[in-house]
Amino acid sequence: MNPHAWLAELDAELRRRGTGPETAGHVVAEAAAHLSDSGENPVTVFGRPDSYAAAVIEIIGNRARRAPGPIRLRAQGITKRYRRRVVLDNVDLTVRAGQIAAVVGANGCGKSTFLGICAGLLSPDAGEVRVAGRIGYCPQDGGVADFLRPDEHFVLVGAGAGLSRVTAKERGRNSAAALGWTAADAPTARQLSGGTRQKLNLVMSTLTEPDVLLLDEPYQGFDRGTYVNFWDQLYRLRDEGKAIVVVTHLLNQLDGVDLVLDLTGAAS
Ligand SMILES: Nc1ncnc2c1ncn2[C@@H]1O[C@H](COP(=O)(O)OP(=O)(O)OP(=O)(O)O)[C@@H](O)[C@H]1O
Structure with missing residues (x-):
């Protein structure tokens, strides 16, 4: 060799x-x-x-590896029912700054529901989530506006956190480049491929430099190179002290994460 x-x-x-x-x-x-x-x-x-x-x-x-920092996310006793069906029953998760937690489990076991509750988008029927700092959330699908260009997405998300147009565009383009994607001059989201739309979602979730990053299978449709870049970015963000929760089906990545929450059988 x-x-x-x-x-x-x-x-x-x-x-x-x-x-x-x-x-x-x-x-x-x-x-x-x-x-x-x-x-x-x-x-x-x-x-x-x-x-x-x-x-x-x-x-x-x-x-x-630096020792993990203070607690950034604590979910305690999370229970969620859809009608009479209990999807999550008394689920706990604590994630500190500088840690990656993987949420795993069979299809339909409640991973997206749990992440939605952590993001504050869904209410639990019991339990509570406490978050210290700003949240970034990347949904499994949706999340982009068909008629806007990537730059316009960056400006819109940045405005919510008080970023100038120039800073928002620069940050968005830079983190797109780290995924091997040139976002400048890209067409409206409607014309982007599924994998590229997912890159846009991912870039938006990190744009405001959140302390807690919640990612729901964010790599769907990524080619192999982008997938490797994605995990590299995740490890870098962890090294910078972010607390990360990532829903994943890909068990080969689990030896690189700090915590695993397996929701298989989390329903009662
Ligand atoms: N709004 C809703 N109303 C009723 N049932 C729902 C609703 N949202 C989700 N469910 C059901 O709750 C269960 C958990 O869904 P969820 O999307 O959280 O699972 P998941 O583990 O993320 O699945 P996957 O691996 O397929 O993405 C599923 O059986 C789903 O059909």
């Missing part, structure tokens, strides 16, 4: 295992410097990229 391919695989392995982009960058840069100085075969020096990533994480994993 040539050094370039080996380093790329190491980087991907580190990120897949939940290492933040900054730490992964340091580890890869150090390995690259050693390989370039010695001219040796990477597999001979370090072994396979996945084994090396596992070894590095074992040594630095816990040290590299």
Whole structure:
């Protein structure tokens, strides 16, 4: 395996295992410097990229991650009924600054309902949610206005938080670029593909730099590159101290998150 391919695989392995982009960058840069100085075969020096990533994480994993901060979201005893049917029965979740919580479970078990309650869009029949700070919410679908361009969405969302038009556009375009999407000059939302509309939703949810980010399967329709960029962004936001709750069906990401709330069987 040539050094370039080996380093790329190491980087991907580190990120897949939940290492933040900054730490992964340091580890890869150090390995690259050693390989370039010695001219040796990477597999001979370090072994396979996945084994090396596992070894590095074992040594630095816990040290590299900052300890979680204060509680940002506390949901206690959440119960929700639709008519006589109990969808959520006494569900608790506490998320601190610098943590990602994944909400998982079978179709229809109440994940979106729970997130909607956390966002304050739905009322629980019992229990309460306390949030410290500003919320950003990305719904599973909907959320965009067909007749507006992405820039106009950014300005509208930014206005709600007192951002100037210029700042709102700049922030929106920058976080779109981090997902590999050029939002400037994009057409109205009606003309965007499903995956791109979902990128727009995601960008809007982070535009006002919320303290608590609630994401309901935000990556639907993303291609593979965007999907990787999405998780990188999530780890970066966690490193910056955001509290994140993400609904996901993709269990391969669960070793990168801090908490898992499995709602399977949450109904009574
Ligand atoms: N407004 C509503 N009125 C009646 N029933 C509802 C309503 N909203 C959701 N439900 C029902 O509540 C249950 C939980 O729905 P919810 O959308 O929260 O599940 P989910 O776990 O997010 O599902 P999925 O994985 O398919 O996205 C489902 O059986 C759904 O049909």
